[in-house]
Amino acid sequence: MSQLFSHVDVLGTSFTKITNQELLEQLEKDSNAHKNRFVVTANPEIVLFARQNKEYASVLNTADYTTADGIGIVKGARILGRPLPERVTGYDTLLSLLKFANKKSKRVYFLGAKPSVITKIIVKIRQDYPQLIIAGYHDGYFKNESTIVQEIQQSSPDFVFVALGFPKQELFIAHHRNSSQAIWMGVGGSFDVLAGVAKRAPLFWQKHHIEWLYRLFQEPSRFGRMLALPKYLLLIFHAKFKHNK
Ligand code: UDP
Numbered sequence: 001m002s003q004l005f006s007h008v009d010v011l012g013t014s015f016t017k018i019t020n021q022e023l024l025e026q027l028e029k030d031s032n033a034h035k036n037r038f039v040v041t042a043n044p045e046i047v048l049f050a051r052q053n054k055e056y057a058s059v060l061n062t063a064d065y066t067t068a069d070g071i072g073i074v075k076g077a078r079i080l081g082r083p084l085p086e087r088v089t090g091y092d093t094l095l096s097l098l099k100f101a102n103k104k105s106k107r108v109y110f111l112g113a114k115p116s117v118i119t120k121i122i123v124k125i126r127q128d129y130p131q132l133i134i135a136g137y138h139d140g141y142f143k144n145e146s147t148i149v150q151e152i153q154q155s156s157p158d159f160v161f162v163a164l165g166f167p168k169q170e171l172f173i174a175h176h177r178n179s180s181q182a183i184w185m186g187v188g189g190s191f192d193v194l195a196g197v198a199k200r201a202p203l204f205w206q207k208h209h210i211e212w213l214y215r216l217f218q219e220p221s222r223f224g225r226m227l228a229l230p231k232y233l234l235l236i237f238h239a240k241f242k243h244n245k
Contacts, residue, residue, distance in 0.1 A: 002026075002064050008082040010073060011235055012057065013047045016065045019085045023065060024096050031106065031158050031183050038062060038177055039185040041069035041090035044076070044232035045225060046166050056167045059174040067093070071209040072229060076236045080243070090187045091200065094161060097183070101159060102129035109152050109182075111172075112140035112163025113191035120195040140164045145172075153179040160184045163191040 001007055004026070007014045018026070023039075030037050040046075040063040050057040060066065067088035068074050077084040101108050110118060110125075118139045125134060135155035140163060142148050152160060160182050162169040169186030177184050192198035201214035212229065216222060 001061070001066075005065075008077050008084055010076050010080065010082075011047050011232070011239060012051055013042055013060055014066060015042070015068055015073065015077065015084055017084055018065065018067060018088065020088050020092060020096070023067060023088055023093065024100070026065070027093075027097065027183055028100055031100075032104075034158075034181050035183075036177060036181050037064045037183045038173055039064065039093070039183065040066040040170060041088065041093065041186070041188075042066055042073065043070040044072040045228045047073070048228050048232055048235075049167060053167065056170065059167075059170050062174050063170075070211075072212075072232060076232065079236050079240055081240075090185070091190045091193055093185065094187050094190050094194075097159060097161075097185075098125070098129050098132065102132040105131045105133055106158040107133045107135040107156065109135045109155055109157035109160045109180075110137040110163075110191070111148065111152070111160065112169070112187070113195070114141065115139040117191050117195045117197055120197075121191050124194065140168075145176075149176045149179050152176070156180060157182045161187050161190075163187045163189070165189065 001014060002016065006017045008017055040060055050060050068084045069089050071087055074084050074087050118137055122134060122137055125132060135157040136151055138148055157180055160180065162173055162184065164172060165188055166186065173184045173186060189198055193200050199218060201211040205211050205214040212226060216226060
């Protein structure tokens, strides 16, 4: 964890007290200095999973910055009396970093999503971020991990965005981040959103903190996964009352 910022514990996961703007400025600095960095954007599902899985929990501990991806984390931290400044999502951070990479002609490697999705976003990146250098890309359904790692290493990227969903993406990054002096970030389903395959909730839903409900309408099969939310809230209240006793 970076010593530059303070941290807040939410049910065992340590979050960086950081705003979108601060994270962006810090990552720009890190990138210009060719630092190796690992960014995790964690939501309640990730926090719960880390409580059940020791290997994943220790991987999360190796991140340099862990941000609150979703209002659930921001609210949870506030209930526990250790507030975090704001929501810092993987998707927003990805967009900001693409903009920066375009401005500074940085090299970016894109890993993850279905073959049709990755092809689509590469076309979009070439169009929308013409100065950004595509160091390489690969879909997320590969068999030989070491070939991919070699490819990343040889392409010497400044940024590696990994869209394999959790926990795969964080495990992949933690195991392979030393192969390239880059900023590594897991971005979940962001490539699907960027490709227009999955829709992000319109601003109204985001503002009223019901983005999760919009996502449920879009993908009803996520219902099982969403049961993590009430379970997470129960644990938050449990932790609060235990602490206050
Ligand atoms: N994915 C992948 N390889 C895999 C499993 C998943 O590339 O072996 C991709 C999948 O195509 C999708 C993303 O990872 O683009 C996961 O999206 P999801 O919305 O489930 O991620 P979350 O943001 O919830 O972690």
